[in-house]
Amino acid sequence: MGPNEGDLWLPTGLASLPFGLPRCRRQAFSKMCSTKRALSLKVGVMRAKLVAVICVAAITLGGAASCPAADDHGPLAVVADAAVVRPACLVATAIGSAVFVVALPWAAASRSIKETAQTLVIKPAQATFTRPLGDMDALLEE
Numbered sequence: 763m764g765p766n767e768g769d770l771w772l773p774t775g776l777a778s779l780p781f782g783l784p785r786c787r788r789q790a791f792s793k794m795c796s797t798k799r800a801l802s803l804k805v806g807v808m809r810a811k812l813v814a815v816i817c818v819a820a821i822t823l824g825g826a827a828s829c830p831a832a833d834d835h836g837p838l839a840v841v842a843d844a845a846v847v848r849p850a851c852l853v854a855t856a857i858g859s860a861v862f863v864v865a866l867p868w869a870a871a872s873r874s875i876k877e878t879a880q881t882l883v884i885k886p887a888q889a890t891f892t893r894p895l896g897d898m899d900a901l902l903e904e
Contacts, residue, residue: 835896843896851890858882 862869862882869878893900 835894839898840896843898847898847901848890851886855883855886855890858886 859882862879865878865882866875869875889901
C-alpha cells in the first residue's frame with residue numbers, strides 16, 4: 763500500500779511496533795519532529811550569550827586606566843603579557859624571520875645584514891623569550 767498525499771509513509775516494521783507509533787499528517791509530524799526550530803533556538807541563545815559576553819568585556823576593559831604602571835609588575839600586567847603580548851611577539855618573530863629571508867639579497871647588496879637581522883628577527887625574539895614577564899617598558903626601549 764503506497765503513501766497517500768496527506769499521510770506520512772512509515773516502513774511496515776515501524777507501523778507494527780508494540781508501542782503503537784501513530785500515523786501523523788506530514789505537517790504535524792514535521793512540526794513535532796523537526797530539528798530546524800530547535801537548532802534555530804540554540805543559535806539564537808548562543809548569539810545572545812555571545813553578545814552579552816562581548817558587552818561585559820567591553821565595559822570591563824573600557825574602564826581600565828591608561829596611565830603607565832609603577833615599577834612593580836602587577837598581576838594584570840603579567841597576565842596581559844602572557845596572554846596577549848608574548849604570542850604577538852612570537853608572531854612578529856616568525857613574520858620578521860620570513861621577511862628577513864626575502865630581504866636578505868638586498869641587505870647583502872647594501873652590506874646591512876646585521877642591522878636588518880637586528881630589526882626583523884633579534885628584537886622581536888628578545889621581546890618574546892628574554893624579557894621579564896610583565897615588563898612592558900622593555901618593549902619601548904631601543
